[in-house]
Every structure is written in structure tokens, then in C-alpha cells.
Amino acid sequence: MKKNISLIGVPMDLGQTRRGVDMGPSAIRYADVTKELMQLGYTVEDLGDIEISRFEPSLEQEENLKNLVQVTDACSLLATKVDAAIQDNSFPLVLGGDHSIAIGTIAGVAKHYENLGVIWFDAHGDLNTPETTPSGNIHGMSLAINLGHGHPLLTKIHHKYPKIKPEHVVIIGARSLDEGERVFIKEHGIKVYTMHEIDRLGMSRVIDETMAYLKHTDGVHLSLDLDGLEPHDAPGVGTPVPGGITYREGHLAMEMLAASRMVTSAEFVEVNPILDERNRTAVVAVGLIASLFGQKIL
């Protein structure tokens, strides 16, 4: 892994409707993310937070694409920052914010990779489109947008279209999929390890298979939604779903990814301190980040 890490905070909460996830980047910083990474031998440059335009109640809302303009603006800025970090030979580590920010992160990363692989660690598919969304929340559409399906303002951010190919995506941890998302997965042949497969195969085999599946990519982005974890272990998230990945399975996955040296960029999203218990979820996020960057038990 690259020795320099660029930390980028994205205090975004407009991709969904539960306030508080905009404080995620601060919560993760308070949980000592920089210190942990420095102890592992990395140089960390904290680039601060992306500016988010505030919620405008007077603006006319599209019911099936809430806060489209603000999400587009923030993701464009984020894409530029991530792109510049990679240009600087630094590893972009993005802290959310809700999962709509993956539109910006992946837009910036994808410019540098012809065949970018994406590991989408999540209870959800985030594969809705304005036609299928049950909520109008863009955080439930961000993976579909990266695959080129959705509003053109979002799919065309940072000039490349589409950003990624369906055969280069692996979803891990899914247990809440909408009907339209199930159809999307089948139509595009997306590889999904639901909780069912994780239970049957074990996380170790799931990650081995994921690495083999992505071996033809030229970079791998990890997009980790904290709601992929079991809510008992990570309660501070806006859309918790029971029956998730355990604390230990999460760490094993990160440790195996670290050993593979495949991951070239990452983001940790959906930490909501208002819904959390004494910042536990941010602490869990920092632990997973440390494992991803090579922390070992012994």
C-alpha cells in the first residue's frame, strides 16, 4: 500500500433523511484515525472537509431524487480532491457522510483506472434508480450511478461515463434489497455475497473468492458502509438491518484485504453520531481502517 494517505472528510447528510451523519467525519477523527495510521507507519495528510451546501427548504424538491443539486455539487468537489490525491501518489481515504458520497469518490478514483474493481460492503445494494427508489434518497442509488444508471448530472460527474463495469463489482453483506435492486442485480450479473453466502461459506472464503474474482482489475476501491456490520456492533447508522457482519468477520475481511495489497482507495460511510452510543461506531470504523492498513493482532 502507498505510504502516504490523504484523509478527506465529507460531512454530507443530504443523500438521505436522518440528520446527523454529517458529523461522521468529526466522530471518526475524534476516534483517532490519524494517530492509528501514523502508528502503522503512514504519513497522513488531513485535507479537511469538502464544503456542502446547506439544506434549502425553499428549493423545489424532486420526490425521487432528494437534494439532487447539493449532492451533485459536493460529489463534483470530492471527485476533484480524490483525483488530485491520487495524482500526488497518495492513497485517498474518504470519511462520510452518507453513502451518496461514493458517487464523488469513485468518480475521482475511476479516472486513474481503466478497470476499477469495487468492493461494496453494505447491508444494502444501493442499486436503485429514480424509477425504482422507494425513498428518493440518493444514498440508495450510488452504486447504480457509478455503473451508469441514474440522473445524468450524477452519472457524468468528473467526465467519465460509466465509472465502473458490473463484472468488476462485488457486494458483501447484503440483507436488504428492494425489488428493483434484485432485478438490477440479475440483469447486470452483479456478484453478491448476501448474509446467506457469508453464513454458509465463511468470511475467509468470501474474501478469497472476491480477490480471485477481481484479479483482472487494475485497482480496487473499498466502499464500506458501517451498516454492513451487525447493528449490535455498530449502532450509529441511519438504516440499520439486523443479522449483519460481526465485528470479528469485519476485521478478518480487512486483514485479508490488507495482506492482498489489492485495495488502492477506500471510504468509510454512514457513521451517525446522533444515533450512536458514546461514539462506538466511529471507534469500530477506526479499528477496521487500522486492520485495512495492516494492523495485526500479533
Ligand SMILES: NC(=[NH2+])NCCC[C@H](N)C(=O)O
Ligand atoms: N447507503 C445506504 N445506507 N442505503 C440505504 C438504502 C435503503 C433503500 N434501499 C433506499 O433506496 O432508500
Ligand SMILES: [Mn+2]
Ligand atoms: Mn450504502
Ligand SMILES: [Mn+2]
Ligand atoms: Mn447500507
